[in-house]
Amino acid sequence: MALSRHEPDLALGSRVEDGPPRYEFHTTDGLCSPDAFRPAELALLEACWGDDLGRLLVPQANYGVVGCVLTGVAETITMTETSARAAACAERNAATNGVDATVATTAHPADRDDEFDTVAYAPKPYTPIPVGKQHVANALASLAPGGTLFVAGTTETGLARYEDCLADLAGRVETVHDGDARIVAATPSGTGDPPAFVEPREFSATVDGVDLSLVSVPGTFSAGHLDHGTRLLLETATIADGAHVLDCCCGYGPVGAYAGATADVDLWLTDDDAVAAACAERTLAATDVDGTVVAADAVSGVADRRFDHVLSNPPTHAGDGVLSDLFSGMARVLAPAGHATVVHHRGLDLSRHFARFSTVETLAMGEEHVVVRLSGVRS
Structure with missing residues (x-):
C-alpha cells in the first residue's frame, strides 16, 4: 500500500x-x-x-x-x-x-x-x-x-x-x-450461530437491454439500486471480445457483470471492501458471468497483470491520497495500448490525477456525471 x-x-x-x-x-x-x-x-x-x-x-x-x-x-x-x-x-x-x-x-x-x-x-x-x-x-x-x-x-x-x-x-x-x-x-449467554442482522439483497437492473442480477448488503455503495453514474458508465463504455478487463473499485459488481454479459472477456474485479467483493462474487454468479474477484487496496491485488480496458466508478469521497494511489495504479496495470473508462461527478476536478495519462477524452455528459477515457500512460 x-x-x-x-x-x-x-x-x-x-x-x-x-x-x-x-x-x-x-x-x-x-x-x-x-x-x-x-x-x-x-x-x-x-x-x-x-x-x-x-x-x-x-x-x-x-x-x-x-x-x-x-x-x-x-x-x-x-x-x-x-x-x-x-x-x-x-x-x-x-x-x-x-x-x-x-x-x-x-x-x-x-x-x-x-x-x-x-x-x-x-x-x-x-x-x-x-x-x-x-x-x-x-x-x-x-x-x-x-x-x-x-x-x-x-x-x-x-x-x-x-x-x-x-x-x-x-x-x-x-x-x-x-x-x-x-x-x-x-x-x-450460550452457544449457537449468531442471528442475522444483515441479509444479502438481490435486485435487477437492465442496461441497454442487458439484464443484470445484482446482490448487495447494507453499507455497500448504492445498495438498493443501480446509481446514475454507473449506469452512464455502462451505457458509454464499449467492451471488446477477447479483452482483458478490470472493474476497479467494483462495489457489488454491476460493471464487471455487465462487461462479462456483453462480451467474451478475461474479467477481473477488485475492491478495497471485502464485503463488497463478496457481494460482487454473488452478482457474477447470479448474472451467470465468469470472473475473478479480489479484495485489495486499489490495484494491489492485480499488480502483476495487464489490462486492455479498466472500468471504474471510483470512491471520490475517500480522499486525495486514495485517488492518487488509485489512478497511479490504473496507469501501472494498463497494457501499452490499453485505456481506462472512468465516471465521476461533473463538479469534481480530477485533472491532477488524469495528468498521468497523455490523452483524456470526454465520452459522455449526464446531468450529474461525466465519463472520460484515459489512455497513453506518461513515463
Whole structure:
C-alpha cells in the first residue's frame, strides 16, 4: 500500500517495561480518523489494560491502535478488517511496534472458526447499525465460555442501539467505563450461530437491454439500486471480445457483470471492501458471468497483470491520497495500448490525477456525471 498524501505520526506512551518507549502509528487517507486517535479506542485501552485478556480479537481494527497496545496484556492478538487498505496499515503498524499479531482482511469480521477470550470492538462512526449489530453478534458467538466482549462508543456511533442488541443476545451486560466514550462489557449467554442482522439483497437492473442480477448488503455503495453514474458508465463504455478487463473499485459488481454479459472477456474485479467483493462474487454468479474477484487496496491485488480496458466508478469521497494511489495504479496495470473508462461527478476536478495519462477524452455528459477515457500512460 502506498501512503501517498501524508503520514501523520501518532504516538502513545508505553506501559510495558520491556516494550518500546512509545507506540507509533502510520495512517493514510481512506481510514477512519487518520489524523487523531479515536476516543472509543483510547477508552478500550483504559478499560482493558488491567485485565488478562488471553486470546484477543479486535474486529474492524482500523490502523491497529487497540491490537498493538493491548499486546502487553494479551496472549495472542488477532485483528480483522473489512478494508484491505486498513488491514495493510494495521499490519505495518504491528511490524513497526514489534507486535506479533495476525491481521486479516475478511468480509465477516469476528465470524471465525477460532475461539477468543476477549473481543474489543469500537464501531466506526459511519457503520450502518445493522452491520454493527452483526459484528456484535458474531463477536459474542466467537467467545470461549467465560469470555468477554467490550464494545466502546459514543452517542454518535449508536452505542445505545448496540446495548439494546446485547441485552437480547448476551448473558450479562454492564457499563465498565464512562467518559468521552463509554464501554459496555458483555458475556455470551450460550452457544449457537449468531442471528442475522444483515441479509444479502438481490435486485435487477437492465442496461441497454442487458439484464443484470445484482446482490448487495447494507453499507455497500448504492445498495438498493443501480446509481446514475454507473449506469452512464455502462451505457458509454464499449467492451471488446477477447479483452482483458478490470472493474476497479467494483462495489457489488454491476460493471464487471455487465462487461462479462456483453462480451467474451478475461474479467477481473477488485475492491478495497471485502464485503463488497463478496457481494460482487454473488452478482457474477447470479448474472451467470465468469470472473475473478479480489479484495485489495486499489490495484494491489492485480499488480502483476495487464489490462486492455479498466472500468471504474471510483470512491471520490475517500480522499486525495486514495485517488492518487488509485489512478497511479490504473496507469501501472494498463497494457501499452490499453485505456481506462472512468465516471465521476461533473463538479469534481480530477485533472491532477488524469495528468498521468497523455490523452483524456470526454465520452459522455449526464446531468450529474461525466465519463472520460484515459489512455497513453506518461513515463
